[in-house]
Amino acid sequence: MYTRSDSPAMTHDKKTRAHVPELLQQLGQPSAAGVDAVARHTGVPAADVFGVESFYSLLDQRDLKTRVCTGLSCRLAGAEDLLKACDKARLETAPTSCIAACDRPPAMLRERRVVCEVTTGDVLESQGSFEKLYSAAGSDWRGSIxxxxxxxxxxxxxxxxxxxxxxxxxxxxxxxxxxxxxxxxxxxxxxxxxxxxxxxxxxxxxxxxxxxxxxxxxxxxxxxxxxxxxxxxxxxxxxxxxxxxxxxxxxxxxxxxxxxxxxxxxxxxxxxxxxxxxxxxxxxxxxxxxxxxxxxxxxxxxxxxxxxxxxxxxxxxxxxxxxxxxxxxxxxxxxxxxxxxxxxxxxxxxxxxxxxxxxxAGKTQPGTKLYCLSGHVARPGVYEMPLGVSLDELVEAAGGYIGELKAFSPGGASSGFLPASERARPLDFQALAEVDSMLGSAGVVVLNEGVNMAWAAAEQLEFFERESCGQCAPCRIGTAYQRASLERFREDGDAQALEHVDNIAWEMIEGSICGLGQTASLPLTSALRHFPEDFVANSSGGAPQ
Amino acid sequence: MAGLVTTFGAGAMTNSIHEIREADFLFVIGSNTSEAHPIIAMEMKRAVRRGAKLVVADPRSIWMTTIADRHLPLKPGTDVWLLNAMAQVIIAEGLSDENFIAQSTEGYEALAERVANYTPEEAEKITGVAAADIRATARAYATTRKAGIYYTLGITEHTHGTDNVYALSNLVLLTGHLGSRSTGLNPLRGQNNVQGANDAGASPIFFPDYQSVGDPEIQAKYEAAWGCSLSSEPGLNLNQMMKVAGSKIRAFFIMGEDIVMSEPNVAVLEEGLNAMDFVVIQDIFLTETARFADVVLPAACFAEKDGTFTNSERRVQLVRKAVEPPGEARADWRILIDIARASGADWDYQSPADIYAELVHEAPNFAGISHERIDSEGIGLQWPCPTSDHPGTKFLHEGGVLRGKGLFQAVDYKPSVEIADSDYPLVLSTGRTLYHYNAATQTTRSAGLPEKQPEAFVELHRKDAGQRGISDGDLVEVLSRRGSLRCRAQVSRQVRRGCIWMPFHFADSRANLLTVDQGDAVTGTAEYKVCATEVRLLAAAAADDKTLFPGAFWGEPGGATSSAT
Amino acid sequence: MSAPDQILVDDQTLKFCPGETILDATRRAGCSLPTLCHDPRLEPVGACRSCLVEVKGQRRLMPACKTPASPGMQIETRNERVLRHQRVLLSLYLSDHVGDPSECEDGAPCELHALAKDLGNLPVLVPLQRKHKPRADRNPFIEFRSERCIACARCVRYCDEVEGVNAITLTGRGLHTTISTASGISLYDSTCELCGGCVDVCPTGAMAEKMPLSAGAAPERELEKVRTTCNYCGVGCQMDLNVDRAAAAGRGQVVKVTSPPAGTAPSDGNLCVKGRFAYDFIDHPDRLSTPLLRGADGNLHPASWEAALERTAAGLQEVAKKHGADALAFVSSARCTMEENYLVQKLSRAVFGTNNVHQCAAT
Missing domain, CATH: 3.40.50.11540 (NADH-ubiquinone oxidoreductase 51kDa subunit)
Structure with missing residues (x-):
C-alpha cells in the first residue's frame, strides 16, 4: 500500500518542501512518527524529512529547552561557569554556537528566544526551571548603539x-x-x-x-x-x-x-x-x-x-x-x-x-559600517562608523580597552586573529585582505593579554567543526583534523601535533566548496603566525583568567 | 506475439529499453512496471524526472501512479472500451496522422466506422474512467511526437487479449507513432527468454523466426535442412493442450515449467494429469508438477550452462557457464540431445554455439548473429540482424512498417467470460510482486525474499473489507466457481472497490485454483486477470487449523499421488 | 584562436561535444581523472573534490565533473597544485577511513585506497579514530558500515535519481554526516525495494552485500567474475556472477552478484532485488542431482541417466505408436535458452512428428 510518504522525490510540489522544517518544529520531540507525519503531509519522502531534521541543531534536539552560547565573547564572560551552574541546578542544557548576543554576554537560549547577561546566580536560583530562569534574566534584546x-x-x-x-x-x-x-x-x-x-x-x-x-x-x-x-x-x-x-x-x-x-x-x-x-x-x-x-x-x-x-x-x-x-x-x-x-x-x-x-560617509571605502564590538572593551555594542576606521578609533568610541590589547578578530571567527600591531589598520574590505584577514561581517572581538591564543583558536575550531555541513571532505574532515591536532598539542604540549596544520589549511582553501571550509583554519593559522609564543612546546594552553 | 505479427509484421518491442528515458509521453497499460519490470520502471522514472508525461491505466493504484500525471483506473477487462474511445477522440478531433494512414496502413475505414460509437462519455460508464481523462490522454498521446506505449500481461492475459493488442496497435497506426526512437508499441516480456522461446519456434504454428508451419515452402526448407518429413498440421497451443490433457494428449514432455502452479483452473488440469499415460519433467527442482511425473530429469540452471536469452527488446545475449551443476544434473540442451539420440536421431551438436548456428541458418532475421560475434563485441545484438556485418536494429519499422502496411484491426468490446454477480461479486486479478518470481521455485529458495514477503495475501478495498467484517491481516477464504483458498487479507488503497488482487507465487495458496481456463481465441493465453470471486472472513478457530487449507497440496511434492504407473 | 569544439588539457588538444563537462571530454580521450562521487547515471555534484583541476583564468580549482567544457579552455590536470591537492585530500579521507587496505577491502575493492596507491607520496596523517556505532538492520541483503563511508552520497543520489524510492538520506552534519533511512528504521520497513544499487555505486564498500560477508566469503578481488544474463524477467540485465572456484567441493559457487559498469546495455548497470540477491537457489539442497523414475511402489526413485533416457524415449515412442504423434505434447520454456527451445521444437517436429509444442509465453 502506498501512502503519500512513499511517493518519490520527483513528484512532490517543490514549494511544499519549504514547509518541512517548520512542520517538524511544531511537533514535539523527534520521532519516527513525526517524520512520517510530515512526510505524509508534504509528499516529501520520509528519508528526506529525516535528513533535514538531523541537519539542523534546533530540530534535531528540539526537546532541549535551554542552551548556553559558547561563542568567544560569551566564553570570555563566563559561559563555562554557566554550563557548570546549569549542571548543578539540574537544568538540562547543551552548548550552542554564537547566538548574536556578544554585546551582552553570557547569553542563553530558551527554546528559540535569546536571554542576555545571565548570571550563575540566575541559573542556580532557577532550581531547574527554565521558566524561572527566563523571568529572572533580561528579555529585552536591544544592545547599546x-x-x-x-x-x-x-x-x-x-x-x-x-x-x-x-x-x-x-x-x-x-x-x-x-x-x-x-x-x-x-x-x-x-x-x-x-x-x-x-x-x-x-x-x-x-x-x-x-x-x-x-x-x-x-x-x-x-x-x-x-x-x-x-x-x-x-x-x-x-x-x-x-x-x-x-x-x-x-x-x-x-x-x-x-x-x-x-x-x-x-x-x-x-x-x-x-x-x-x-x-x-x-x-x-x-x-x-x-x-x-x-x-x-x-x-x-x-x-x-x-x-x-x-x-x-x-x-x-x-x-x-x-x-x-x-x-x-x-x-x-x-x-x-x-x-x-x-x-x-x-x-x-x-x-x-x-x-x-x-x-x-566612508573613510577609506564608501559608506558607513555597522561594527559589532565585543570582548575586552568597556562598552560592547553596535557602532555605526565611517567604513575604514581603525580598531583604536572604534574602541575609543566604546570607552576604551579592558586590559592591554593582545589580539583581535576584525570580522568574526572567519577572519582569524590579528595582533595588537594592526590596531591602526583601517577596518575595511581591502586593507584587511592585505593581511590575509577580512572585514567579513565586522564582528570585532577584542582580546586582552590574559588570553592564550591556543585556547582562543581551539574554541573557534570547535565552532567550525560543529558547523561544517559535511558535504565536502576538505571541510568535513579538515575542520575535525585541525581541531584534533590543536587538542593533541594542548593536551600533550607536543608541537609535533601541529605539523600538518599548514598543509591541511592549504587544502581546505583549495578544495572546499564554500567559504566555511576556506576560512575555517584561519583562527589557528593566524594565531600560529602572529602568536608563536603561545604555541611553543609545553606552553600552557589554558583558559584566560 | 501473434497480435503484433498481424498488425505490424513483427511480434516484439518496437523500441529499445534505453530509448524509454528519452520519451516525452509514456502510456503504461496493464503493467505493474515497478514490481514486474523494475529496470524498465527505472527508465520510466528517468523520463518523468526529465519532464515526460506519464499516464498509467490500471485497475489498481500501483506505485507507478504515484509519479504519473494521470491514472486511468479502469475496471478489469474493459481495455478495449478505453482504447477504442481514445481512437474515437483521435479521429473525431482530427489528431490522426493522415499521411501515415494513407501511405502506410490499411483497414482505416473499417476502424473509423467501428470506433465511431465509442465515445468517451459511453466509455466512462463501462470503464469507470472519467471521459475528460480519456480525452486528455488521447490528445496528449496523439500530439506528442516521442510517445511510447508499454504493456504487459494486464493486456494479454485475457480471453480477449489479442483484441486488446489490436486496439493498442490501432492507436499507434492512427498517429503514426512508429519507426523512430522512443516512439512505438512495447510489450514488456515477463520472463528472461519469452522473446527467444518464440523466436526459436517453440510454437505450434511457427518454425523459428515466425515462419509458418502451414507454408509449404517453409516446410520444404526445414524438411531439407533436418532431413526428415514434417507435419504441416498446426499443433495445439498450451491452453488447448491443458484442456485435453489425459484425453487427446496422452504424454507430456515438460521442460522448465511448473504447470500446476502456472496454469489456470488447476483442479481440472490435475485430473487430466492423473489420466496421462506418460509424463516427463525436466527441471532444476522437484516442482509441484513432478507429482505427476514418470520420469524426472535433473537440469542445470542458468549459471551452469552456456547459451543465449533474447530479451524484450530483441537483444540476443549470452548466458555463460559459471559453475558446475550439482551431482549428475546436466544442461537442458545436453539432455535434449541425449533424448533425441535415445529416440534414434543422430544429433551431433558440440556446443550451444553449434545449435545457435543451425537455428539462424534458416532464420533470416537472426542470420547475422552468432555466439562468437556477441562474445567478441561484448554486447548482445538486436534482431533483425540479417548479416554478420549488420549492427542490429535498435527500433523496428524505421524504413516503413515491416508488414508492408500496418493493418488496422477493428475490434469490439467483449465482456470477460466471467463477470461479477451476486454470488461472486468481487473481480479477482492476479499478478507478480517485486519480491517473487512466477512459481517462486527460485525466490523462495533465496535468503531474505521469503522474509520480506512470506505468505500469500489478497488485497481488497477498505469498504469491501468492512462489509465483510474483514480487517487488515485477517485470515480469509477466497472462493470462485472453480475452487477456494485461504490467505491473509490486506486492506489496501491500491485496489478499486469491487476488485481484489492476489499474487500467484505461493504454493500454499495457489491463485490458479480460482482462475478461468478459457483462452484467447488466437494465442490460447488464459484469462488470469478477470474472474468472479467472493471473500469470507475465516473464524479464528478454523484459522489455526493448518490442515484446513484447501489451497495447499495434500502430500509432499513427488509423493505417491500419480496414477500414471 | 582554437577551434570552437576544442579544449587544451595538459597541452593536449581534445574535442568536446556540446553539453559535455571537462570530465566527460577527458574520459572520452582516455585521460584518467580521479573521481569518487561521480557516476554517469547521476547528476554531478562535485562533492568529493577529487576531480578538481586548474582552469586558466579561474582563481579556484574547478570540479571537472561539474564544469562545462567551453571553447579554448586551458586545463591543467597534473600540475604541482593539482597533485598536491589530490595528495592532501586523499590523506584526509584516509585519516577517517579503515586505514589498512586489506582490512578495508574484505568485500568490494575500495576506490579510495586504489586512488591513494596510484598517486603515492601521501602525507601520513594521524587517524581520527572516530567512534562508529554498529548499525543492525534485519534486512538480509544490505549492510551499512559507516567506518568505510566517505559521504559521497552516491547511494543516496542513486536511490533518488535512478531507483526513485528515496529510502535513504544523508543525515547529521559535519564529520557526523552519514547515511540513514528515515529515523534509522530497517530498510525492510522503509520504501527501499532492495535493488542494491546503493551497494553497486558505493566506492568504498561501506554499503555492502550482507550474505557474502556473513558467510565469510573471499574478498571480491579474489573471485572470478562471469558475465551473464539474468534469468528472471525479460529485460535481460547483464550481470557478473562472482564465483569462488574452490567452493562447493570444486564445483564453484556463486557467492555474490555484481553489476557491470554503468552504460552497459540493456540495463545501464542496474539490477533489481531478484537479479542481485536471489541467487541462493543455485546451491540449494533441494536441487535435483540425479534422474528420478517412478517405481512400482508409486514413488520416485533415483536412477541412472542411461535408464532415465531409455525410459523417456520408450515412453514417448509408445504413446506415439499407440495414439499417434499428435497425442504427444511438448511444453518448452521461456526460462530456458534459445538453443534449448530450438531443440525442443526440433525434437517435437523432427524426431516425434508433431507440432504440439508450445510454452507459456506466447502472447
Whole structure:
C-alpha cells in the first residue's frame, strides 16, 4: 500500500518542501512518527524529512529547552561557569554556537528566544526551571548603539531614530525607475555588507537582466558569524529601512516575491519584522509585493547564500556550486537577488540622500559600517562608523580597552586573529585582505593579554567543526583534523601535533566548496603566525583568567 | 506475439529499453512496471524526472501512479472500451496522422466506422474512467511526437487479449507513432527468454523466426535442412493442450515449467494429469508438477550452462557457464540431445554455439548473429540482424512498417467470460510482486525474499473489507466457481472497490485454483486477470487449523499421488 | 584562436561535444581523472573534490565533473597544485577511513585506497579514530558500515535519481554526516525495494552485500567474475556472477552478484532485488542431482541417466505408436535458452512428428 510518504522525490510540489522544517518544529520531540507525519503531509519522502531534521541543531534536539552560547565573547564572560551552574541546578542544557548576543554576554537560549547577561546566580536560583530562569534574566534584546541618539547628520542608518513608515525611499525608487536605482547604487559604490564586499549593483543588474519573468528577493538575516549582531539590531530598531530596501530591490529587478530568512534564534526580530510586514500589507504600502518569512533552525552554514537557498527550499543547508550564481539560478532555480540585512537597509538612504553623500560617509571605502564590538572593551555594542576606521578609533568610541590589547578578530571567527600591531589598520574590505584577514561581517572581538591564543583558536575550531555541513571532505574532515591536532598539542604540549596544520589549511582553501571550509583554519593559522609564543612546546594552553 | 505479427509484421518491442528515458509521453497499460519490470520502471522514472508525461491505466493504484500525471483506473477487462474511445477522440478531433494512414496502413475505414460509437462519455460508464481523462490522454498521446506505449500481461492475459493488442496497435497506426526512437508499441516480456522461446519456434504454428508451419515452402526448407518429413498440421497451443490433457494428449514432455502452479483452473488440469499415460519433467527442482511425473530429469540452471536469452527488446545475449551443476544434473540442451539420440536421431551438436548456428541458418532475421560475434563485441545484438556485418536494429519499422502496411484491426468490446454477480461479486486479478518470481521455485529458495514477503495475501478495498467484517491481516477464504483458498487479507488503497488482487507465487495458496481456463481465441493465453470471486472472513478457530487449507497440496511434492504407473 | 569544439588539457588538444563537462571530454580521450562521487547515471555534484583541476583564468580549482567544457579552455590536470591537492585530500579521507587496505577491502575493492596507491607520496596523517556505532538492520541483503563511508552520497543520489524510492538520506552534519533511512528504521520497513544499487555505486564498500560477508566469503578481488544474463524477467540485465572456484567441493559457487559498469546495455548497470540477491537457489539442497523414475511402489526413485533416457524415449515412442504423434505434447520454456527451445521444437517436429509444442509465453 502506498501512502503519500512513499511517493518519490520527483513528484512532490517543490514549494511544499519549504514547509518541512517548520512542520517538524511544531511537533514535539523527534520521532519516527513525526517524520512520517510530515512526510505524509508534504509528499516529501520520509528519508528526506529525516535528513533535514538531523541537519539542523534546533530540530534535531528540539526537546532541549535551554542552551548556553559558547561563542568567544560569551566564553570570555563566563559561559563555562554557566554550563557548570546549569549542571548543578539540574537544568538540562547543551552548548550552542554564537547566538548574536556578544554585546551582552553570557547569553542563553530558551527554546528559540535569546536571554542576555545571565548570571550563575540566575541559573542556580532557577532550581531547574527554565521558566524561572527566563523571568529572572533580561528579555529585552536591544544592545547599546553608536550614535546613541538620533542623528540625521553623519549616520546613514540612524539606529537610534524611531522607525519612519513613510516609505520615502520606495517612493523615490518608483519616481526615478529601476535603471536609475541601480545606477545610484553603482555611483554610491555600495558593497555587500554580508562579508564578501561584492559590488551590489552588479548583482542587481544581473537579476534585472535575466529573461525569466519569475524572480525573487531574499533577505539574508541568518546572522550567525561569531561576534556579529548588527542585523539583529537593525531589525529590532529600524524594520522600516529593511522593508523599504526590499521593496526597492523588488521594484528595481522586477521581483514579485520577497523571502525573509532569519536565523531560528531571531524569534524577537522576526516578531518585529512580521508586525512591520503586516502593517505594510494592510496599507498596501508596496503594492502587491508579497513578503514571506522563513526561519532557520540552527545551522551557521545557512548564512552562506546558496546554503540559505537550499535551506529555504526545505533541504539540508548544503552550499551549491557556483556558477551558476543565484542571480541566474537561485531560489527554485529562478533568478534571485540575495542580500544581507545591512546592505538592504542602506538602500533607501542612498536614494534619498544621494550617492555622493554615501560615498563621503566612508573613510577609506564608501559608506558607513555597522561594527559589532565585543570582548575586552568597556562598552560592547553596535557602532555605526565611517567604513575604514581603525580598531583604536572604534574602541575609543566604546570607552576604551579592558586590559592591554593582545589580539583581535576584525570580522568574526572567519577572519582569524590579528595582533595588537594592526590596531591602526583601517577596518575595511581591502586593507584587511592585505593581511590575509577580512572585514567579513565586522564582528570585532577584542582580546586582552590574559588570553592564550591556543585556547582562543581551539574554541573557534570547535565552532567550525560543529558547523561544517559535511558535504565536502576538505571541510568535513579538515575542520575535525585541525581541531584534533590543536587538542593533541594542548593536551600533550607536543608541537609535533601541529605539523600538518599548514598543509591541511592549504587544502581546505583549495578544495572546499564554500567559504566555511576556506576560512575555517584561519583562527589557528593566524594565531600560529602572529602568536608563536603561545604555541611553543609545553606552553600552557589554558583558559584566560 | 501473434497480435503484433498481424498488425505490424513483427511480434516484439518496437523500441529499445534505453530509448524509454528519452520519451516525452509514456502510456503504461496493464503493467505493474515497478514490481514486474523494475529496470524498465527505472527508465520510466528517468523520463518523468526529465519532464515526460506519464499516464498509467490500471485497475489498481500501483506505485507507478504515484509519479504519473494521470491514472486511468479502469475496471478489469474493459481495455478495449478505453482504447477504442481514445481512437474515437483521435479521429473525431482530427489528431490522426493522415499521411501515415494513407501511405502506410490499411483497414482505416473499417476502424473509423467501428470506433465511431465509442465515445468517451459511453466509455466512462463501462470503464469507470472519467471521459475528460480519456480525452486528455488521447490528445496528449496523439500530439506528442516521442510517445511510447508499454504493456504487459494486464493486456494479454485475457480471453480477449489479442483484441486488446489490436486496439493498442490501432492507436499507434492512427498517429503514426512508429519507426523512430522512443516512439512505438512495447510489450514488456515477463520472463528472461519469452522473446527467444518464440523466436526459436517453440510454437505450434511457427518454425523459428515466425515462419509458418502451414507454408509449404517453409516446410520444404526445414524438411531439407533436418532431413526428415514434417507435419504441416498446426499443433495445439498450451491452453488447448491443458484442456485435453489425459484425453487427446496422452504424454507430456515438460521442460522448465511448473504447470500446476502456472496454469489456470488447476483442479481440472490435475485430473487430466492423473489420466496421462506418460509424463516427463525436466527441471532444476522437484516442482509441484513432478507429482505427476514418470520420469524426472535433473537440469542445470542458468549459471551452469552456456547459451543465449533474447530479451524484450530483441537483444540476443549470452548466458555463460559459471559453475558446475550439482551431482549428475546436466544442461537442458545436453539432455535434449541425449533424448533425441535415445529416440534414434543422430544429433551431433558440440556446443550451444553449434545449435545457435543451425537455428539462424534458416532464420533470416537472426542470420547475422552468432555466439562468437556477441562474445567478441561484448554486447548482445538486436534482431533483425540479417548479416554478420549488420549492427542490429535498435527500433523496428524505421524504413516503413515491416508488414508492408500496418493493418488496422477493428475490434469490439467483449465482456470477460466471467463477470461479477451476486454470488461472486468481487473481480479477482492476479499478478507478480517485486519480491517473487512466477512459481517462486527460485525466490523462495533465496535468503531474505521469503522474509520480506512470506505468505500469500489478497488485497481488497477498505469498504469491501468492512462489509465483510474483514480487517487488515485477517485470515480469509477466497472462493470462485472453480475452487477456494485461504490467505491473509490486506486492506489496501491500491485496489478499486469491487476488485481484489492476489499474487500467484505461493504454493500454499495457489491463485490458479480460482482462475478461468478459457483462452484467447488466437494465442490460447488464459484469462488470469478477470474472474468472479467472493471473500469470507475465516473464524479464528478454523484459522489455526493448518490442515484446513484447501489451497495447499495434500502430500509432499513427488509423493505417491500419480496414477500414471 | 582554437577551434570552437576544442579544449587544451595538459597541452593536449581534445574535442568536446556540446553539453559535455571537462570530465566527460577527458574520459572520452582516455585521460584518467580521479573521481569518487561521480557516476554517469547521476547528476554531478562535485562533492568529493577529487576531480578538481586548474582552469586558466579561474582563481579556484574547478570540479571537472561539474564544469562545462567551453571553447579554448586551458586545463591543467597534473600540475604541482593539482597533485598536491589530490595528495592532501586523499590523506584526509584516509585519516577517517579503515586505514589498512586489506582490512578495508574484505568485500568490494575500495576506490579510495586504489586512488591513494596510484598517486603515492601521501602525507601520513594521524587517524581520527572516530567512534562508529554498529548499525543492525534485519534486512538480509544490505549492510551499512559507516567506518568505510566517505559521504559521497552516491547511494543516496542513486536511490533518488535512478531507483526513485528515496529510502535513504544523508543525515547529521559535519564529520557526523552519514547515511540513514528515515529515523534509522530497517530498510525492510522503509520504501527501499532492495535493488542494491546503493551497494553497486558505493566506492568504498561501506554499503555492502550482507550474505557474502556473513558467510565469510573471499574478498571480491579474489573471485572470478562471469558475465551473464539474468534469468528472471525479460529485460535481460547483464550481470557478473562472482564465483569462488574452490567452493562447493570444486564445483564453484556463486557467492555474490555484481553489476557491470554503468552504460552497459540493456540495463545501464542496474539490477533489481531478484537479479542481485536471489541467487541462493543455485546451491540449494533441494536441487535435483540425479534422474528420478517412478517405481512400482508409486514413488520416485533415483536412477541412472542411461535408464532415465531409455525410459523417456520408450515412453514417448509408445504413446506415439499407440495414439499417434499428435497425442504427444511438448511444453518448452521461456526460462530456458534459445538453443534449448530450438531443440525442443526440433525434437517435437523432427524426431516425434508433431507440432504440439508450445510454452507459456506466447502472447
Amino acid at each position: 553608536w550614535p546613541a541618539t538620533a542623528d540625521e547628520g553623519e549616520s546613514l542608518l540612524n539606529l537610534a531614530a524611531a522607525p519612519n513608515w513613510s516609505a520615502a525611499g520606495y517612493a523615490k525608487a518608483l519616481e526615478i525607475g529601476p535603471e536609475a536605482v541601480i545606477q545610484a547604487l553603482e555611483e554610491a559604490g555600495l558593497q555587500g555588507r554580508g562579508g564578501a564586499g561584492f559590488p551590489a549593483h552588479i548583482k542587481w543588474s544581473a537579476v534585472r537582466g535575466e529573461a525569466e519573468p519569475v524572480k525573487y528577493i531574499v533577505l539574508n538575516g541568518d546572522e550567525a558569524e561569531p561576534g556579529t549582531f548588527k542585523d539583529r539590531e537593525i531589525m529590532l530598531r529600524r524594520p522600516d529601512l529593511v522593508l523599504d530596501g526590499l521593496a526597492i530591490a523588488a521594484h528595481a529587478v522586477g521581483a514579485g516575491e520577497v523571502w525573509l530568512y532569519l536565523r531560528g534564534e531571531f524569534e524577537i526580530p522576526r516578531e518585529i519584522m512580521e508586525r512591520a510586514v503586516a502593517a505594510a500589507e494592510e496599507e498596501e504600502r508596496y503594492g502587491d509585493l508579497a513578503f514571506h518569512f522563513h526561519s532557520g533552525h540552527g545551522a551557521y552554514i545557512c548564512g552562506e547564500e546558496t546554503a540559505l537557498l537550499e535551506s529555504l527550499e526545505g533541504r539540508r543547508g548544503m552550499p551549491r556550486h557556483k556558477p551558476p550564481f543565484p542571480t541566474a539560478q537561485g531560489l527554485w532555480g529562478k533568478p534571485t537577488l540575495i542580500h544581507n540585512v545591512e546592505t538592504i537597509a542602506l538602500v533607501p538612504t542612498i536614494l534619498l540622500r544621494g550617492a555622493e553623500f554615501f560615498r563621503q
